[in-house]
Amino acid sequence: MNLEQIAKLSGVSRSTVSRVINNxxxxxxxxxEKVMQVVKRVNYTPNAAARGLAAGRTHVLGLVIPMGVAALFTDPYFPILIQGVSSACNAREYSVMLWLAEPEYERRQIRQIMYSGLVDGVIVSSMLMNDSLVQALSDGDLPFMLVGRHPTDTHANYVDADNIGGAREAVTHLLRLGRARVATITGPQNMIAGADRLAGYQAALRDRGLLSDPGLIAEGDFTEAGGYRAMQQLLARRPDAVFAASDIMALGAIRALREAGLRVPEDVAIVGFDDLPQSTRAEPPLTTVRQPTYRLGTTTVDSLLDLIEYPDSSPRRIVLPTELVVRASCGSALK
Amino acid sequence: MNLEQIAKLSGVSRSTVSRVINNxxxxxxxxxEKVMQVVKRVNYTPNAAARGLAAGRTHVLGLVIPMGVAALFTDPYFPILIQGVSSACNAREYSVMLWLAEPEYERRQIRQIMYSGLVDGVIVSSMLMNDSLVQALSDGDLPFMLVGRHPTDTHANYVDADNIGGAREAVTHLLRLGRARVATITGPQNMIAGADRLAGYQAALRDRGLLSDPGLIAEGDFTEAGGYRAMQQLLARRPDAVFAASDIMALGAIRALREAGLRVPEDVAIVGFDDLPQSTRAEPPLTTVRQPTYRLGTTTVDSLLDLIEYPDSSPRRIVLPTELVVRASCGSALK
DNA sequence: CCAAGATGTGGGAGCGCTCCCAAGGACGGG
DNA sequence: CCCGTCCTTGGGAGCGCTCCCACATCTTGG
Structure with missing residues (x-):
């Protein structure tokens, strides 16, 4: 069923039907009215390929998620991000093309994403410090938005959670509770979120005029096992509090502390980051920094569509606030 | 950059370039050789929309995941399934269009999926017993595959994990260990996997000539809280073992048992289903049935592409085996 | 009452590709 | 030596849509 046939059925021209379809x-x-009735009756849907070809607009957005990162789908960050992106697209009558970026197909995927004309714009969940796709997008002219700010490419538009602010608030909370030796288990430092959360930790110390002790900083990798190992390393320095850059690492840290015979939060207070569903049920329930992952997705879509429509307007850099969720593991209740 | 220009640059006709591109x-x-060199040099990628329009093949597969189900992205089933689908598509030079089916957009989405010509075929993760999309697909002629078998539509092709067999093996394992009152916490009975796992439980009992006691069956909803509640219900019937239809429910059950002062596995043995990453670290580590989620995704893609290429061949119904992973919670080590 | 603008409609061109048919050249068998 | 055949190449048509321009009709003001 195509435009021409609808036109015939409703006694008007192809052009008019097109106008009706496109409001x-x-x-x-x-x-x-007349045309709409026919459209409804025969359940007509315009051919997307033809539309894309003729108009140069496909009404499809690309979503690129890097698969290089190890423990990728273990935590629900990406699933929820995908959900946010998808919902926002649904609401705006867009579809989502999902590419999980695998290194072995990288070159082909980049070409495909950028030059095949499949999508009107791309959302890239940019985790790594230098990403060849981001590089290619910067050099090209396909509209794109990053989820997660990009440290080097100052040209790129992004939406990000306030990782620095969230980490700073978490650490400040620990300091206010009277903890003196606050350690941190960081994320990988080649990931922007990892670096930012460390920066927030350091900022909080600086705020109170404290020096950051390198011995109290251990690098993790956003996995449970990594948190466990990092905590074991830190044990020798006798911290009385730990800010873990992710809940899953906080859980690993708690396991290490327990094995060492230390109590949480009495001996060592813990704050995580992410607010996983399981963190509520952890023993003890985890104090953590909640980030608005779903809204990250919807906001990015909105911004990208705006960018597509008004390409020349000012840069779009949005930072969404995080929220400290106080439960038992930080020892607030001890006071 | 289009075919015509490549043709001019390499001194041949549009048709010849097309032939080169399409092998x-x-x-x-x-x-x-000559054409390929030009293609490489100018980094040419054919326009997907034009290709789709002219050839009627888009080299895009749709992946539809229902959002109706509540605790959807809490467990990594869908993320891993998506990964499998995406990887297989990458390997075959296909792209993935992801639709998270939200009820409020259902009608429009179904139309779009089926008649817009965006995709060559669809993969539907069919969880529910009756799904209007599956109905529409059955009536239409777009090639599609279900992930998860469909009980009523005998016409549909699917790939599924052996839920019945896996559950049966798990329960048989408990019975072999000498447990006499084996209860089960089921998934929602309007989900096919939920019903199948219950069927496996009952089959295992039947195998040993035992009658299934309705008092030992409690319906959960694939959430931790649901498992907890179901276990509390079961407590009165004094089971000495529980087969939970998902790990997350098993975790809830363990919490309920602990609160009731019962030991796992000494007093009550537990087996779950799914093999979540966190199940290894549970206290005690969870015995569980592992399903090949990733392979479910890749296999479905392979079958769908085969179906697209050879539409008239025999029905495709693939059931992938599960695997019992024995850890501590079933009490095997007690013997 | 007519020019000039607003409003609504129709048809041609063209988006970039694939598919089909035709044609040119090389080649070999009768 | 000619014709049929195979191999390779070129060009036309058309996929279903949008966009633009042209034209018909209707309004309105001087």
Whole structure:
């Protein structure tokens, strides 16, 4: 079923049907009504390929998620991000093309994403410090948005959670509770979120005029096992509090502390980051920094569509606030 | 950059370039070489929309995941399934269009999926017993595959994990260990996997000539809280073992048992289903049934592409085996 | 009452590709 | 030596849509 046939059935021209379909105001009410009825009756849907070809707009957005990162789908960050992106696209009548970026197909994927004309714009969940896709997008002219800010490419538009602010608030909370030796288990330092959360930790110390002790900083990798190992390393320095850059690492840290015969939060207070569903049920329930992952997705879509429509307007850099969720592991209740 | 321009640059016709791009054998080696060089040099990628329009093949597969189900992205089933689908598509030079089916957009989405010509075929993760999309697909002629078998539509092709067999093996394992009152916490009975796992439980009992006691069956909802509640219900019937239809429910059950002062596995043995990453670290580590989620995804893609290429061949119904992973919670080590 | 603008409609061109048919050249068998 | 055949190449048509321009009709003001 195509435009021409709808036109014949409703006794108007192909052009008029097209106008009706696309909500062009230059159609009389009567004609619009007549055409709409036929469209409904035969359950007509315009051919997306033809539309894309003729108009240069496909009404499809690309979503690129790097698969290089190890423990990728273990935590629900990406699933929820995907959900946010997808929902926002649904609401705006867009579809989502999902590419999980695998290194072995990288070159082909980049070409495909950028030059095949499949999508009107791309959302890239940029985790790594230098990403060849981001590089290619910067050099090209396909509209794109990053989820997660990009440290080097100052040209790129992004939406990000306030990782620095969230980490700073978490650490400040520990310091206010009277903890003196606050350690941190960081994320990988080649990931932007990892670096930012460490920066927030350091900022909180600086705020109170404290020096950051390198011995109290251990690098993890956003996995449970990594948190466990990092905590074991830190044990020798006798911290009385730990800010873990992710909940899953906080859980690993708690396991290490327990094995060492230390109590949480009495001996060592813990704060995580992410607010996983399981963190509520942890023993003890985890104090953590919640980030608005779903809204990250919806906001990015909105910004990208805006960018597509008004390409020349000012840069889009949005930082969404995080929220400290106080439970038992930080020892607030001890006071 | 389009075909015509490549043709001019390499001194041949549009048709010949097209043939080179599409690996048509009817091109001399010399010509192919010459064209390929130009293609490489200018980094040409054919326009997907034009291709789709002209050839009727888009090289895009749709992946539909229902959002109706509540605790959807809490467990990594869907993320891993998506990964499998995406990887297989990458390997075959296909792209993935992801639709998270939200009820409020259902009608529009179904139309779009089926008639817009965006995709060559669809993969539907069919969880529910009756799904209007599956109905529509059955009536239409777009090639599709289900992940998860469909009980009523006998026409549909699917790939599924052996839920019945896995559950049966798990329960048989408990019975072999000498447990006499084996209860089960089921998934929602309007989900096919939920029903199948219960069927496996009952089959295991039947195998040993035992009657299934309705008092030992409690319906959960695949969430931790649901498992907890179901276990509390079961407590009165004094089971000495529980087969939970998902790990997350098993975790809830363990919490309920602990609160009731019962030991796992000494007093009550537990087996779960799914093999979540966290199940290894549970206290005690969870015995569980592992399903090949990733392979479910890749296998479905392979079957769908085969179906697209050979539409008239025999029905495709693939059931992938599960695997019992024995850890501590079933009490095997107690013997 | 007519020019000039607003309003609504129709048809041609063209988006970039694939598919089909035709044609040119090389080649070999009768 | 000619014709049929195979191999390779070129060009036309058309996929289903949008966009633009042209034209018909209707309004309105001087």
């Amino acid at each position: 062009d105001p230059n159609v009389s009410v009567a004609t619009r | 048509d054998p009817n091109v001399s080696v010399a010509t192919r």
